[in-house]
Amino acid sequence: TKHIGILTAGGDSPGLNAAIRGVGKACLSHYGMHVVGFRDGFRGLMENRTTPLDGGQLSGILTSGGTILGTSRDKPHKMPVGGKLLDMTDAIVANYHEHRLDCLVCLGGGGTLKNALRLKQKGLNVITLPKTIDNDVAGTDITFGFDTALGIATEAIDRLHSTAHSHHRIIVVEIMGHRAGWLALGAGIAGGADVILIPEIPYDIESIAEAIRERVRSDKPFSIVAVAEGALSKPELAVLKAASAKKPARGKPPKRKADDAEADAAELLYADRTLRLAKQLERMTGLEARVTILGHLQRGGTPSAADRMLATRLGTAAADLIAQGRYGVMVAARGEGTRAVKLEEVAGQVKTVPPDHPWILSARRVGTNFGD
Ligand code: F6P
Numbered sequence: 332t333k334h335i336g337i338l339t340a341g342g343d344s345p346g347l348n349a350a351i352r353g354v355g356k357a358c359l360s361h362y363g364m365h366v367v368g369f370r371d372g373f374r375g376l377m378e379n380r381t382t383p384l385d386g387g388q389l390s391g392i393l394t395s396g397g398t399i400l401g402t403s404r405d406k407p408h409k410m411p412v413g414g415k416l417l418d419m420t421d422a423i424v425a426n427y428h429e430h431r432l433d434c435l436v437c438l439g440g441g442g443t444l445k446n447a448l449r450l451k452q453k454g455l456n457v458i459t460l461p462k463t464i465d466n467d468v469a470g471t472d473i474t475f476g477f478d479t480a481l482g483i484a485t486e487a488i489d490r491l492h493s494t495a496h497s498h499h500r501i502i503v504v505e506i507m508g509h510r511a512g513w514l515a516l517g518a519g520i521a522g523g524a525d526v527i528l529i530p531e532i533p534y535d536i537e538s539i540a541e542a543i544r545e546r547v548r549s550d551k552p553f554s555i556v557a558v559a560e561g562a563l564s565k566p567e568l569a570v571l572k573a574a575s576a577k578k579p580a581r582g583k584p585p586k587r588k589a590d591d592a593e594a595d596a597a598e599l600l601y602a603d604r605t606l607r608l609a610k611q612l613e614r615m616t617g618l619e620a621r622v623t624i625l626g627h628l629q630r631g632g633t634p635s636a637a638d639r640m641l642a643t644r645l646g647t648a649a650a651d652l653i654a655q656g657r658y659g660v661m662v663a664a665r666g667e668g669t670r671a672v673k674l675e676e677v678a679g680q681v682k683t684v685p686p687d688h689p690w691i692l693s694a695r696r697v698g699t700n701f702g703d
Contacts, residue, residue, distance in 0.1 A: 547616070
């Protein structure tokens with residue numbers, strides 16, 4: 332009998348419980364394996380904190396948000412322990428063996444893929460499922476969580492429309508997505524945003540202001556600007572690039588890593604970016620502007636039907652791979668089916684929106700401004 336461990340890592344996402352159920356029920360009932368859950372991502376595996384998943388725990392969770400296992404962003408090789416970041420990979424490997432696991436199923440996004448690959452390189456059998464509202468995982472058509480978040484952000488834009496219209500205002504709505512624009516683009520299109528700003532298309536504020544002024548001239552003195560949390564203007568991007576290019580003087584060891592300088596510059600730029608944008612647009616158009624930051628609302632609550640189906644499909648496909656002894660892969664959604672993609676092929680890659688993506692082309696056809 333095979334022994335399977337399941338954990339959820341990284342930011343939570345609607346559909347995680349549906350995926351846990353899919354993997355768990357297929358492994359237990361269909362294949363007769365043993366299944367155990369680890370709490371709070373890789374931290375729970377390190378600390379040997381488990382949840383039994385061999386009984387009723389898998390029932391009644393298909394429709395619930397969050398993750399019954401809990402999650403964390405802790406990485407095996409940089410685990411906060413006693414105020415320090417320590418490499419706890421060996422403890423994780425030891426616990427994997429103590430539980431006599433044949434496979435560890437990790438439900439997560441880009442960070443989880445990298446961590447899973449490290450564990451694979453330590454000789455563990457791992458399988459990952461692509462989860463994130465950001466939809467930025469390479470090698471899969473789509474990630475679970477995205478469709479639900481898309482619905483929430485779209486509904487928010489719908490609601491903002493009526494109030495923007497009544498008050499003749501600009502409403503700038505900030506949408507999650509990390510450094511990818513999928514969610515803002517999708518919700519912007521579905522919600523009919525007048526301007527959509529995404530990280531993949533650096534913007535020019537004058538182009539946005541002119542699009543809004545043109546709407547005023549056409550007797551539409553209100554506008555919705557959907558801005559991805561990772562979007563930056565051309566000058567802001569130049570600041571970021573300059574910070575990341577800073578090299579230490581020749582022969583001198585760097586006091587701080589270039590990565591740190593880039594992270595600091597990014598933090599400054601992204602903090603209040605949306606408020607700055609709204610203020611500038613207010614000055615440039617003469618319309619009042621308001622800001623709505625959707626934040627973690629986009630990750631909460633019950634998963635959409637599409638996410639429940641996707642998570643179930645990917646979860647049960649993982650169980651099939653385990654039964655066949657095929658490990659070291661991510662289960663990707665491809666068309667109507669699934670495909671096992673080697674972790675090496677996708678770990679460390681971010682799937683961003685190609686600027687000529689069909690969604691962008693069609694949005695341009697209906698007059699959406701991208702600030703370029
Ligand atoms: O990856 C999902 C996500 O919600 C991103 O869209 C966002 O940038 C980030 O997580 C927020 O992280 P946290 O939950 O740590 O605030």
